[in-house]
Amino acid sequence: MDTQDLRQSFATYFNSESEIIVRAPGRVNLIGEHTDYNEGFVLPMAIDRAVWLALRPRTDGQVHIQSLDISSAPPADPKPDSIFYLHSLTKGKGWLEYPKGVANELMKAGYKLRGFDAVMTGDVPRGAGLSSSAAVELAVARAFASVSNFEWDAPRMAGIAQKAENEWVGVKCGIMDQMASAACREGHALFLDCRSLEIQHVPLPKEISIVILDTSTRRGLVESAYNERRSQCEEAAHWFGVKALRDVSVEEFNNKNKDELDAVVLKRARHIITENARVLEAVKVTGNGNVKRLGELFSASHDSLRDDFEVTNNALDIMVACAREQESCYGARMTGAGFGGCAVALMRQENTAEFVHAVSTAYRHRSGLEAAVYICKASEGASLIQE
Ligand code: GLA
Numbered sequence: 001m002d003t004q005d006l007r008q009s010f011a012t013y014f015n016s017e018s019e020i021i022v023r024a025p026g027r028v029n030l031i032g033e034h035t036d037y038n039e040g041f042v043l044p045m046a047i048d049r050a051v052w053l054a055l056r057p058r059t060d061g062q063v064h065i066q067s068l069d070i071s072s073a074p075p076a077d078p079k080p081d082s083i084f085y086l087h088s089l090t091k092g093k094g095w096l097e098y099p100k101g102v103a104n105e106l107m108k109a110g111y112k113l114r115g116f117d118a119v120m121t122g123d124v125p126r127g128a129g130l131s132s133s134a135a136v137e138l139a140v141a142r143a144f145a146s147v148s149n150f151e152w153d154a155p156r157m158a159g160i161a162q163k164a165e166n167e168w169v170g171v172k173c174g175i176m177d178q179m180a181s182a183a184c185r186e187g188h189a190l191f192l193d194c195r196s197l198e199i200q201h202v203p204l205p206k207e208i209s210i211v212i213l214d215t216s217t218r219r220g221l222v223e224s225a226y227n228e229r230r231s232q233c234e235e236a237a238h239w240f241g242v243k244a245l246r247d248v249s250v251e252e253f254n255n256k257n258k259d260e261l262d263a264v265v266l267k268r269a270r271h272i273i274t275e276n277a278r279v280l281e282a283v284k285v286t287g288n289g290n291v292k293r294l295g296e297l298f299s300a301s302h303d304s305l306r307d308d309f310e311v312t313n314n315a316l317d318i319m320v321a322c323a324r325e326q327e328s329c330y331g332a333r334m335t336g337a338g339f340g341g342c343a344v345a346l347m348r349q350e351n352t353a354e355f356v357h358a359v360s361t362a363y364r365h366r367s368g369l370e371a372a373v374y375i376c377k378a379s380e381g382a383s384l385i386q387e
Helices: 003-014 097-108 132-148 154-169 176-183 222-240 250-255 263-288 291-307 314-324 349-367
Strands: 020-031 041-057 062-067 083-085 116-122 188-193 199-203 208-214 329-334 342-348 372-376 383-386
Touching: 003 020, 003 041, 003 116, 020 132, 020 176, 020 208, 020 263, 020 291, 020 342, 041 132, 041 176, 041 263, 041 372, 062 097, 083 097, 097 132, 097 154, 116 132, 132 154, 132 176, 132 383, 154 176, 176 188, 188 263, 199 263, 208 314, 208 349, 222 263, 250 263, 263 291, 291 314, 291 329, 291 342, 314 329, 314 342, 314 349, 342 349, 349 372
Parallel strands: 062 116
Antiparallel strands: 020 041, 020 383, 041 116, 041 188, 062 083, 188 199, 208 342, 208 372, 329 342
């Protein structure tokens, strides 16, 4: 992102200079899918695609965020759908609900907020499972922290952003996306225990590339399918007599007589329980630099998401197969909520260019669709770029 351009856009919209620039990244989940709302383990990393805001504080409690991606020409008058007032928040529709939700949760938590004028832009693909909404939430939280002079507490801000999404926007997501966008470190993945919220920064081996393969498929009704998976997991936890599926080990699962458990609920539980074990092993082998094993875990995760959790679609299965066929690929899996969106492949770095070409060609041939490919660097969580 060229911050000079962003400052220039601010000047064009607001006829004054911006004072602060903040950014918050999207994320790709390396492993640990659908485990967050089961109080389990996840291993995401922040990507080098983000949401950026150039801003300037206001003193009248008004927040005006002009999105440069949604309308590019400076309007004669600011559009009312880009403005809200901190002391009379009302619900509406569209992307501004994310900033409003964040403001609301921050104030509920006792933060005294100042308003601001901002221009916002971003390059996290929307609807692809790379957490563009968490990036908006955390960038806005980072902006409020700067103009209102409170300390940036990344895990706390992640919790606030998640609440904003759960309660204001009405999406029942877990904590992973917000925590990744808030707290990741450059060059590292983030190992998160979604029960204790303890985090550990895991350095990524230098010789690998993380390649995101976007199937270019998006499915509607993801939310209802997501909520259905959540309640099936709760049903399974209840059946096992535990607070959350996190509390069932693979051994306990295998040794228990499950004749009385509904067959679908059993499959959902098996995914979560084995996936938690895969995350723990993934952290260990990443630490040892055993990328071959890490790749095998990626692939086992995908198979479990396809067969037991049933959240892949045909395009994701084809994409993962195309990736895995390449000799330089250690493993590949769908990433994010599923039902469309992206796969993530773990690659030998020196072969990335041929890999991208071979997978895109094979995917086009077999699915009739065009892939979008993002080669990603593990980047820093929400940050202040200029003050
Ligand atoms: C979405 C949710 C996350 C998580 C993933 C699946 O990205 O926002 O909280 O549940 O799906 O792992």
